[in-house]
Amino acid sequence: xxxxxxxxxxxxxxxxxxxxxxxxxxxxxxxxxxxxxxxxxxxxxxxxxxxxxxxxxxxxxxxxxxxxxxxxxxxxxxxxxxxxxxxxxxxxxxxxxxxxxxxxxxxxxxxxxxxxxxxxxxxxxxxxxxxxxxxxxxxxxxxxx
Numbered sequence: 001x002x003x004x005x006x007x008x009x010x011x012x013x014x015x016x017x018x019x020x021x022x023x024x025x026x027x028x029x030x031x032x033x034x035x036x037x038x039x040x041x042x043x044x045x046x047x048x049x050x051x052x053x054x055x056x057x058x059x060x061x062x063x064x065x066x067x068x069x070x071x072x073x074x075x076x077x078x079x080x081x082x083x084x085x086x087x088x089x090x091x092x093x094x095x096x097x098x099x100x101x102x103x104x105x106x107x108x109x110x111x112x113x114x115x116x117x118x119x120x121x122x123x124x125x126x127x128x129x130x131x132x133x134x135x136x137x138x139x140x141x142x143x144x145x
Contacts, residue, residue, distance in 0.1 A: 002032035003088045004131065007055045009039050009048050009095035012121050024128035031135040034128075041095050049100035058088025060107045063123065064099055067110030076134035078109070083138075091127055096120050 012018050021036075028034050037055040042048040059082050070078065082089050092103060096119070104110055113126060136143035 002083050004032045004034045005057060005090040006036045007052055007090055008093040008124055010041050011038060017121055017125055020125045024132050027132050045097055045100035048095060049102045052092060052103050053106055056090035056092055058090055060090045061109045061111050062092045062099055062104050062107035064104055064110050065112055067112040069112050072133050076137035079134040080138045093120055093123050
């Protein structure tokens with residue numbers, strides 16, 4: 001079964017976001033073993049970098065504003081390629097201040113979901129939905145319209 005790590009800084013405080021995350025983890029469980037690695041916020045981005053880099057395994061995708069943009073279909077193709085190779089995937093979400101340059105430099109792919117700014121806690125839900133959408137696209141499901 002595919003292994004996916006979601007490496008993120010900070011805790012989810014809002015119950016409605018925790019429920020949405022739990023729903024997407026449940027949906028994803030038929031496709032992959034998804035492990036959320038919640039790391040504490042540091043005083044600086046540099047403080048957060050080492051724990052992030054230790055937690056991120058395999059192919060590292062850093063979510064950052066300067067990353068490239070992919071359509072849902074292109075993201076699904078990337079996920080399929082990595083799954084076909086049997087490669088573990090780590091998706092990295094920084095704190096509300098972003099990611100240290102060292103984390104971005106260590107990433108195999110820098111990905112931006114939009115030119116807009118999203119709360120980093122909400123980004124976890126958006127990311128999990130897009131990972132689920134990718135697996136549904138790759139399975140030929142009607143979910144993606």
